[in-house]
Amino acid sequence: MGTGPAPGRERFLAGAAEVGLQVDVVARAAAGSLAEAASLLGISPADIVKSLVVKHKDGTFLFALIPGDRQISWPKLRALVGVNKLSLPPADVALDATGYERGTITPLGSTHPWPVYADAAITGKRISMGAGAHGYSAFVDADALTAALRAVVADISDPN
Structure with a gap:
């Protein structure tokens, strides 16, 4: 598969299968x-x-899964994690932490x-998320996703 978007997508698919x-x-x-x-995805x-x-x-790092019409609530997430400081790292640090570029990041793989x-x-939705490579999106059952990832599910967002 060589260069291009395939390696990230393949890693995503392997992570989902795992x-x-x-x-x-x-x-x-x-x-x-x-x-x-x-709009493109309907x-x-x-x-x-x-x-x-x-x-x-x-x-260390963590993943926060936030609906597209909402934004991360720093006070809620800090309280849940039990810390007084969390931040969004620069793109190169996020890449080093996950192996994925911004816009393709996913916990899977x-x-x-x-x-x-x-x-x-x-919860209770079929959602779309990054699939590890630009030009691809993945659809998945959110409840199955959070269960498979052993995610902490809580109110961690605010309206945009």
């Missing part, structure tokens, strides 16, 4: 925004889940199995 998760990956045109991506922005890499003050925190607003 935890027994059924995912459907679709190719899509490049999108300039989350709203445009939702879904609402709320059904696209952003996988955010968050840096812990101790130098990450080069390190960081803990996952999922916003409660995604």
Whole structure:
């Protein structure tokens, strides 16, 4: 498969298979925004889940899964994790932490199995998320995803 988007997508698919998760990956045109991506996929922005890499003050990371129509709530996430400082790292640090570029990040197939925190607003839905490579999206049952990743599911977001 060599160069291009395939290695990240293949790692994503292997990660999903490793935890027994059924995912459907679709190719899509490049999108300039989350709203445009939702339109291309024929879904609402709320059904696209952003996988955010968050840096812990101790130098470790975690994933926060946030619906596209919401934003991370730093006070809620800090309280849940039990720390007073969390941050979004620069793109190169996120790449080093996960093996994925921004816009393709997913906990599935990450080069390190960081803990996952999922916003409660995604429960009970079929969602779309990054599939490890630009130009691809994955569809998955959110409840199966959070179970497979042993995610902490809680209110960790606020409306945009």
